[in-house]
Amino acid sequence: MPLLTDNYTFPLAADVQRTPVRYVTRYGLEIAADLYCAADFDQNTVHQAVVIGPPHGGVKEQGAGVYAQEMARRGFVALAFDPSYNGESSGEPRHITSPELFAEDFSAGIDFLGTLPYVDRNQLGAIGLCGSGGFALSAARVDPRIKAVATAAMYDISGAIRNGWQNSASEEDRKSMLSEAAAQRWRDIDSGTPALTPTFPASIPSDGGPDPITSEFWEYYVADRGHHPRSIGGFTVTSAMSHINFGELRNLNDIARRPILLITGDQAHSRYFSDDVYAQASEPKELVVVEGARHIDLYDRTDLIPFDKLESFFRSGLLA
Structure with a gap:
């Protein structure tokens, strides 16, 4: 489906209302978000609510909005947001990625939902797509107001940067990454502009891309399916320092007694992240493997997403 004229990659359902909202994180950054509710929902009663984060590098007009709309159709109040420094949210320089800030974005969403008179402060949850899955889990570890957390096609971005793909990085690799990031800080200072990691190309090359995983992302972000002008793929090079310092997801037992749902696909290249979290997390927990689903299919394939x-x-x- 091509990018719609209102910059959303999916049509607004007739039975859903969407309202742009703004609120501030504890770091003073303004978050741009969309609030979704059923068109006929009753504001005189309190409702369960969920905050939804997009894939790493994505924006609220893409997959997060798809999830928010579908949850609103089921009676939830749903909030889809742009992460700090990205999309329409504030923060300079643009396109920073930070595990601490992106986890805080979820807690700030909980703050906002709790101000709405028709939302039950004791029944608030979080959904994270792709990289936001790891950030949602990090937020839930330290914010017990998140009573239940679900992930879809989860990536542990910090773990992947620190440890390499499927934990293939050596200590020398990490030292090399930190040396390069330190050198990049000098280059950024001297130039006055932070450099970005490679961004998405303007079009998909005829050969489909350099590797199967990149080709899959291009299928969503570069092609009409999920393309959005504010979702460029690149982040500041020096952001790697924060992720290496933060490290892989840990202390998941801090979520104990609050339920975790991990959704992945049987064809998803990212499945090992969900498998690892499932093995480490305490009960109650559940792993759902969707037959026939690749990683990006869990962004927008409403016929596959459970x-x-x-x-x-x-x-x-x-309610627990």
Whole structure:
């Protein structure tokens, strides 16, 4: 589906209302978000609510909005946001990626939802797509107001940067990355502009891309399927320092007694992240493997994404 004229990659359902909102994180950054509710929802009663983060490098007009709309159709109040320094949210320089700030974005969303008179402060949850899955889990570790957390096609971005793909990086690799990031800081200072990692190309090359994983991302972000002008793929090179310092997901037992739902695809290249978290996390936890789903299919394929499962998970999990 081509990019729609209102900059959303999916049509707004007739039975859903969407409202642009703004709120501030504890770091003073203004977050741009969309609030989704059923068109006929009753503001005189309190509702369960979820905050939804986009894939790493994505924006609220893409997959996060797809999830928010579907959850709103099921009676939830749903908030899809642009991460700090990205999309329409504030923060300079643009396109920073930070595990601490991106986890805080979830807690700031919880703050905002809790100000709405028709939202139950005791029944708030989080959904993270791709890299936001790891950030949602990090937020839930330290923010017990998040009563249940779900991920879809989860990436542990910090773990992948620190340890390499499928934990292939050596200590020498990490030292080399830090040396390069330090050298880049000098280059950024001297030039006055922070350099970015490679951004998405203007079009997909005829050979499809340099490797299967990159080709899959290009299929979503570069082609009409999910292209959005504010979703460029690149981040500041020096952001790697924060992720290496933060390290892989840990202390998942801090979420104990609050339910975790991990959704992945049987064809998803990212499946090992969900498998690892499932092995480390305490009960209650559940791993759902969607047959026939690749990583990007869990961004927008409403025929594959198990929304009925997400509904039942949060209906019961937020009551616990």
